[in-house]
Amino acid sequence: MNAIQLDPQGGLDALVELLLADGFRVVGPVVTGGVIAYDDLSSGDDLPTGWAVEQAPGRWRMHETGDQTRFGYTPGAASWKQYVFPAHQEVLRIRRTDGSFAVTRPPAPERPFAFIGVRDCEVTALEVLDRVQLDPDYPDPRYAERRRDAFIVAVTCAVPSATCWCTSMDGGPVPQHGFDLLLTELNDSDGHRLLAESGTDRGAELLARLPGSLATPLDRSAAVAVGAADTDILAPKLSGKELPTLLAGTELHPHWEEVADRCLACSNCTMVCPTCFCSTFTDHPELEPDVASRTQEWASCFQLDHSNLGGRPVRASVSARYRQWLTHKLATWTEQFGTSGCVGCGRCTTWCPAGIDIVQETLALIGPAADRDNTDRDITDRDITDRASDHRDSGHRASDHRASDHRDSGGPGTA
Amino acid sequence: MTRPTVAVWKFASCDGCQLTILDCEDELLAIAAALDFRMFLEAGPEEMLDHFDISLVEGSITTNHDAERIREVRERSGIVVTIGACATAGGIQALRNYADVEEYTRHIYARPDWIDTLATSTPIAHHIKVDHELHGCPINKEQLIATITALLAGRRTPVTSHSVCVECKQRGTPCLLVSEGTACLGPVTHAGCGALCPSINRGCFGCFGPSESANLPGLLEVLRVAGNDEHEVLASLRTFNVTKFDTGATP
Known part of the structure; x- marks a missing residue:
C-alpha cells in the first residue's frame, strides 16, 4: 500500500480532476437542501467544507463549523445504492410490429462511477448489495453494468454520529478493504492534511499522479489513531454475529406490537437503507398504440401490497411488516446471502420520522441489556464531538454551537 | 376497447x-x-x-x-x-x-x-x-x-396506495420532518403527486388523503414532539380529505 500526504483543498481538486479526465462519472457528498447527500462532482470544490452534522433517532441537523474540515460528518441522507440500483429506471420498451415485438433496452451507462467519500459501512453495504444483485443464479444485469469498474475513494470516519453502530456489525471507522484509495483527514500539530493510501493497483496508479508528498510513518500512525479513537467511542452495542440466533424465536414477542404503535409504515427506513434491495416492475402501456414500457422502482416490505399472495397481503399488520424488515435485515439475511443485511450505518434510525431506533428495538427483543456486555447506548452527539475534539489539537469544532442546538430527548419518539 | x-x-x-x-x-x-x-x-x-x-x-x-x-x-x-x-x-x-x-x-x-x-x-x-x-x-x-x-x-390501474415518503425518497428529496422539523403529513398520505410539496421545501398537506396504513396517532405524536402546535396539526388534517383523516376528535 502506497501512501502520500495531500493538501485538503488542492489534493481533492486534483483527485476529482484526474478521475474526470480518466473518464469516470465522479460522485461525492455535497451540501444540498439542508442535508449532505451524494451528487455529481465537477470539481473538488463541490465537496463540503466546514460542516458538522448531528444525528439522533428521527433527527438530522447540520451546521457550519467555520473551519476547513472536508470530511467531518457522517454518512448522509441517501446512500450509494441510488447510483448502482436507481430508485426508478426504465428496463425496456416494447413496440408491436406486424405480429412481432421489437424490444429495446436503455444503453448501459457510458462512464463508470467514481465514488468519493465512501465510509467503511458503505464499502460493506456495496459488497452486501453485490451478493444479492450479482448472485450467479439471478444476476441483475442493470446493476452489473452500473457497478462495473466503479472506483472507490473511501474515507476514514473521524466524527461518527449517535446513530452509528458499525462496530456492532463487524465494521469500524477505518475501511480495511474494498477501496481503490483511502483518505484520512488529519488535523493536528503537523497541520491539516489528507493521508491518501492505495488499496488496488489502479489506486496506486492514480496516487502516483496526485500532487502530494510521501507520507511518513508518523502520518500513518496518526491516521490509525483517528480510527482507534472512534472505535473507543463506538463501543459495540450488541453482537451482530449473534443476532440470527438471538432473534430466532422472537416471532410472538409483544414488543413487535409496541413498535407498531409508533411505526408509521412510511417505508423511509428501507428507502434510505444502503442494502435494502426490494423492487417492483411496472408495465406502462402508452397512449401511442402498440407501445409499452417497463420500469423498475424501489419497493418496500412496509408497503401493504408487498406481501400480496393471491391478491391479499400476508403481512397485513404493521407489526408483521416491521418484524419482517428487522429480522430479515439482522437475522435471516445471513441464512439467505451469507452475511448480515445490516452494516450499522444508522440511516434507518436517523431518517425514521418516528425515531424508531433499530438498536433499541433489537435490544428490547433479545432480552435485558444487563445480560450482555457493552450495551450502553447513552452516547450523545455531544459526547462524540467532545471526545473526538480531545483527539485533535486544534479543537476547532464549534461545540458551543452544537450544545445550543442539542436536544436531550434525542428526537421524536424516543422518550 | x-x-x-x-x-x-x-x-x-x-x-x-x-x-x-x-x-x-x-x-x-x-x-x-x-x-x-x-x-x-x-x-x-x-x-x-x-x-x-x-x-x-x-x-x-x-x-x-x-x-x-x-x-x-x-x-x-x-x-x-x-x-x-x-x-x-x-x-x-x-x-x-x-x-x-x-x-x-x-x-x-x-x-x-x-x-x-x-x-x-x-x-x-x-x-x-x-x-x-x-x-x-x-x-x-x-x-x-x-x-x-x-x-x-384492459389492465389494472397502476395506482399505489403507499406513503408520499416513498416518492420523496425515489426523487431524492431529503426528509423535511427529520432534517428541519417541518410539519409534514407525508408519512400518512397516499402517494400519487410525486411528492410535489416537499420537493419545494413545503411539508405535505395531505391532499391525496390517507395512505394504506396511515398511523395518525403515531404521526400526531411525532409532530407534537417536534414542537408543532397541536391545534395547527389537527387543522391541517381537516382540509380536502377531512372525512378520510379521521382523528377521532371533532373538528
Whole structure:
C-alpha cells in the first residue's frame, strides 16, 4: 500500500480532476437542501467544507463549523445504492410490429462511477448489495453494468454520529478493504492534511499522479489513531454475529406490537437503507398504440401490497411488516446471502420520522441489556464531538454551537 | 376497447380536476385520439348518450338533485372513475359534516332560504359503485394518463396506495420532518403527486388523503414532539380529505 500526504483543498481538486479526465462519472457528498447527500462532482470544490452534522433517532441537523474540515460528518441522507440500483429506471420498451415485438433496452451507462467519500459501512453495504444483485443464479444485469469498474475513494470516519453502530456489525471507522484509495483527514500539530493510501493497483496508479508528498510513518500512525479513537467511542452495542440466533424465536414477542404503535409504515427506513434491495416492475402501456414500457422502482416490505399472495397481503399488520424488515435485515439475511443485511450505518434510525431506533428495538427483543456486555447506548452527539475534539489539537469544532442546538430527548419518539 | 366514448361529469367541486385533463398539453392530442369525448362541458362537448364507455366524475354529492343525477350517471356508464378529493372523500366542503349547515348558510348567503342543500358532503362511492378512484386536490396528470392507458389496454390501474415518503425518497428529496422539523403529513398520505410539496421545501398537506396504513396517532405524536402546535396539526388534517383523516376528535 502506497501512501502520500495531500493538501485538503488542492489534493481533492486534483483527485476529482484526474478521475474526470480518466473518464469516470465522479460522485461525492455535497451540501444540498439542508442535508449532505451524494451528487455529481465537477470539481473538488463541490465537496463540503466546514460542516458538522448531528444525528439522533428521527433527527438530522447540520451546521457550519467555520473551519476547513472536508470530511467531518457522517454518512448522509441517501446512500450509494441510488447510483448502482436507481430508485426508478426504465428496463425496456416494447413496440408491436406486424405480429412481432421489437424490444429495446436503455444503453448501459457510458462512464463508470467514481465514488468519493465512501465510509467503511458503505464499502460493506456495496459488497452486501453485490451478493444479492450479482448472485450467479439471478444476476441483475442493470446493476452489473452500473457497478462495473466503479472506483472507490473511501474515507476514514473521524466524527461518527449517535446513530452509528458499525462496530456492532463487524465494521469500524477505518475501511480495511474494498477501496481503490483511502483518505484520512488529519488535523493536528503537523497541520491539516489528507493521508491518501492505495488499496488496488489502479489506486496506486492514480496516487502516483496526485500532487502530494510521501507520507511518513508518523502520518500513518496518526491516521490509525483517528480510527482507534472512534472505535473507543463506538463501543459495540450488541453482537451482530449473534443476532440470527438471538432473534430466532422472537416471532410472538409483544414488543413487535409496541413498535407498531409508533411505526408509521412510511417505508423511509428501507428507502434510505444502503442494502435494502426490494423492487417492483411496472408495465406502462402508452397512449401511442402498440407501445409499452417497463420500469423498475424501489419497493418496500412496509408497503401493504408487498406481501400480496393471491391478491391479499400476508403481512397485513404493521407489526408483521416491521418484524419482517428487522429480522430479515439482522437475522435471516445471513441464512439467505451469507452475511448480515445490516452494516450499522444508522440511516434507518436517523431518517425514521418516528425515531424508531433499530438498536433499541433489537435490544428490547433479545432480552435485558444487563445480560450482555457493552450495551450502553447513552452516547450523545455531544459526547462524540467532545471526545473526538480531545483527539485533535486544534479543537476547532464549534461545540458551543452544537450544545445550543442539542436536544436531550434525542428526537421524536424516543422518550 | 377501441376509442371508447367518454363523459366528464361535475358535481360539487372547483373544476380543477377537469382542468388537469386539459392540462395534459403534450399528451392532449394523443388522449383525444384515443378517447371519444362526447360530454365534457369544461372543454365544450355536450352530447348526452344513452351509454358512455367511461365516465370521469369530479365533485361530491351535496344536494338531493345531485344524489339523483349520480345514479343516472352510473346507469349510463360502463366504467366510472372518480377524480379528485371531492369525489373520493367529499372535499373541503365536507367540513359541513361536522357543523350545522344551516348556520353556515345563514352566515354566508344573503338569502339562505334560496339554498337547497344536504347536511353533508359525501364521496361518490357513498352513492354508487365506483370502479376506480384517483385521489388528490387536484388529481395528478401522470396518474390520470396511466389510468386511461390501463383502461384502454384492459389492465389494472397502476395506482399505489403507499406513503408520499416513498416518492420523496425515489426523487431524492431529503426528509423535511427529520432534517428541519417541518410539519409534514407525508408519512400518512397516499402517494400519487410525486411528492410535489416537499420537493419545494413545503411539508405535505395531505391532499391525496390517507395512505394504506396511515398511523395518525403515531404521526400526531411525532409532530407534537417536534414542537408543532397541536391545534395547527389537527387543522391541517381537516382540509380536502377531512372525512378520510379521521382523528377521532371533532373538528
